[in-house]
Amino acid sequence: MMxxxxxxxxxxxxxxxxxxxxxxxxxxxxxxxxQNAGQAAVPAAAGARLAEQKPVAKAERKPKFxxxxxxxxxxxxxxxxxxxxxAGGSQQSLDDxxxxxxxxxxxxxxxxxxxxxxxxxxxxxxxxFYRHVMNPVARGYKAxxxxxxxxxxxxxxxxxxxxxxxxxxxxxxxxxxxGREMARFVVNTTMGVLxxxxxxxxxxxxxxxxxxxxxxxxxxxxxxxxFYIVWPIIGPSTLRDSAGLVGDMIASPVWxxxxxxxxxxxxxxxxxxxxxFRIGDYESLTDAALDPYTAVRNFxxxxxxREAQK
Amino acid sequence: MLxxxxxxxxxxxxxxxxxxxxxxxxxxxxxxxxxxxxxxxxAAPQSATQVLKANLDKFIAILKDPAYKxxxxxxxxxxxxxxxxxxxxxxxxxxxxxxxxxxxxxxxQERKEFSDLFAKLLAKTYIKKIKKGYRDEKVVxxxxxxxxxxxxxxxxxxxxxxxxxxxxxxMWNRGQGWRVYDVKVEGVSLVKNYRAQFNDxxxxxxxxxxxxxxxxxxxxxxxQKHKNQ
Numbered sequence: 001m002m003x004x005x006x007x008x009x010x011x012x013x014x015x016x017x018x019x020x021x022x023x024x025x026x027x028x029x030x031x032x033x034x035q036n037a038g039q040a041a042v043p044a045a046a047g048a049r050l051a052e053q054k055p056v057a058k059a060e061r062k063p064k065f066x067x068x069x070x071x072x073x074x075x076x077x078x079x080x081x082x083x084x085x086x087a088g089g090s091q092q093s094l095d096d097x098x099x100x101x102x103x104x105x106x107x108x109x110x111x112x113x114x115x116x117x118x119x120x121x122x123x124x125x126x127x128x129f130y131r132h133v134m135n136p137v138a139r140g141y142k143a144x145x146x147x148x149x150x151x152x153x154x155x156x157x158x159x160x161x162x163x164x165x166x167x168x169x170x171x172x173x174x175x176x177x178x179g180r181e182m183a184r185f186v187v188n189t190t191m192g193v194l195x196x197x198x199x200x201x202x203x204x205x206x207x208x209x210x211x212x213x214x215x216x217x218x219x220x221x222x223x224x225x226x227f228y229i230v231w232p233i234i235g236p237s238t239l240r241d242s243a244g245l246v247g248d249m250i251a252s253p254v255w256x257x258x259x260x261x262x263x264x265x266x267x268x269x270x271x272x273x274x275x276x277f278r279i280g281d282y283e284s285l286t287d288a289a290l291d292p293y294t295a296v297r298n299f300x301x302x303x304x305x306r307e308a309q310k
Numbered sequence: 311m312l313x314x315x316x317x318x319x320x321x322x323x324x325x326x327x328x329x330x331x332x333x334x335x336x337x338x339x340x341x342x343x344x345x346x347x348x349x350x351x352x353a354a355p356q357s358a359t360q361v362l363k364a365n366l367d368k369f370i371a372i373l374k375d376p377a378y379k380x381x382x383x384x385x386x387x388x389x390x391x392x393x394x395x396x397x398x399x400x401x402x403x404x405x406x407x408x409x410x411x412x413x414x415x416x417x418x419q420e421r422k423e424f425s426d427l428f429a430k431l432l433a434k435t436y437i438k439k440i441k442k443g444y445r446d447e448k449v450v451x452x453x454x455x456x457x458x459x460x461x462x463x464x465x466x467x468x469x470x471x472x473x474x475x476x477x478x479x480x481m482w483n484r485g486q487g488w489r490v491y492d493v494k495v496e497g498v499s500l501v502k503n504y505r506a507q508f509n510d511x512x513x514x515x516x517x518x519x520x521x522x523x524x525x526x527x528x529x530x531x532x533x534q535k536h537k538n539q
Contacts, residue, residue: 094402094403098403098406100461147472150472154472277472277473280439280443283439288431288432288436290504290511290527291510294507295503302499306498307497
């Protein structure tokens with residue numbers, strides 16, 4: 001090191017040099033660590049997932065263009081009414097950021113609700129049914145039946161509905177999805193032993209495609225939601241999705257069981273088993289809401305809009 | 311510095327001293343220069359994902375800390391958690407987006423009141439839920455997408471049996487570091503969900519009424535908390 005050559009100054013004066021050198025090395029070490037940690041953690045995962053995420057990102061961008069054309073001119077920025085004492089700089093940039101968002105935001109999914117009194121009535125009923133009947137039974141079921149068994153049952157039912165999803169995918173022209181559903185159905189029914197095991201994902205790595213149903217098929221044909229409707233026990237739906245549910249029932253093998261009570265029993269058991277994995281989710285949504293009815297309605301509409309995009 | 315056959319004239323001495331000073335300066339200058347180059351790297355800003363992950367880790371550490379198992383220490387734990395949440399969530403931005411166009415109807419004082427109350431409501435509700443329901447689920451950060459100059463989308467998933475839950479965080483940096491301004495669970499935006507509720511309420515009522523509703527809801531949460539304790 002250069003400073004060590006400076007023996008002329010005497011050994012006593014080399015310590016500040018060493019101190020600076022030490023500080024520099026510590027900083028350089030920290031910098032290297034930050035960069036390494038950052039670069040290792042994010043791109044390792046990002047690189048693996050980027051391929052998957054790109055199609056989703058593209059789909060996300062589509063609605064942005066749509067809302068961009070609907071709102072021809074960007075909204076005038078609201079006058080920054082900054083409370084006295086607040087840094088003008090940060091207030092200004094918040095306005096800018098929000099103006100961006102407003103221009104780009106997918107419009108909050110608006111569906112007419114002409115049957116609101118009926119809907120609110122059944123909403124209250126379903127809420128009570130869930131909290132006082134469904135939830136306790138699901139908790140009891142979960143306490144008694146081990147998770148592995150319940151997962152297996154979930155797989156079984158999911159596999160059973162494969163023909164319906166296959167049909168929906170074909171009707172939407174999603175050939176790749178249909179192919180995967182078919183392949184998974186064959187593999188899981190045979191290797192997965194009647195569908196209890198998800199051999200397709202675990203052994204052959206045929207990943208589960210997003211679920212398709214007849215309601216989404218109708219959406220892809222350009223049929224609008226219609227209006228919002230809440231059914232007893234079944235829960236929130238729309239005119240279009242209700243037609244979708246009926247279509248699925250017709251196509252499904254489960255509903256062909258005679259007597260009808262058997263089919264109902266099987267479907268109810270599937271519902272119970274699925275619910276055992278989602279205990280607490282419904283409460284999370286409604287407990288934090290000011291108006292649970294609107295919260296659930298908006299959740300359902302956003303969720304279905306998103307599913308239709310997948 | 312003894313040179314062979316040194317010339318010790320005063321002029322030469324002065325020249326030599328200058329040379330010595332200059333030579334002594336060089337290593338210092340080099341070090342200062344190197345420091346200047348290293349400094350920006352050392353202070354390299356963390357990516358949004360790193361900020362989120364760091365705070366999440368801190369949050370989980372406090373959640374699992376056995377020192378807070380005692381009922382009496384709950385308030386302390388909540389305060390610590392609130393500190394972290396306030397840092398990584400931009401509640402002012404969340405409140406403004408949740409009100410959307412209705413923000414203009416609020417007076418400056420009402421805006422502040424609303425932002426504060428809404429922040430408290432969100433934090434208290436979700437902290438309570440997480441405290442009750444957390445069972446060591448792992449959070450995996452899957453991707454970070456750049457949306458605009460100062461905005462990113464951080465994708466993550468909560469790994470749990472019965473199906474993973476996809477959670478996306480919209481984050482922006484407006485001079486206070488990366489902070490979250492929207493959370494999407496399974497594609498459903500939290501801000502939009504509240505906006506739908508607030509829109510409905512504000513169609514037929516004044517801003518003060520909404521503030522009152524938020525306050526009532528907050529009080530309800532407090533009452534429930536004390537009941538459970």
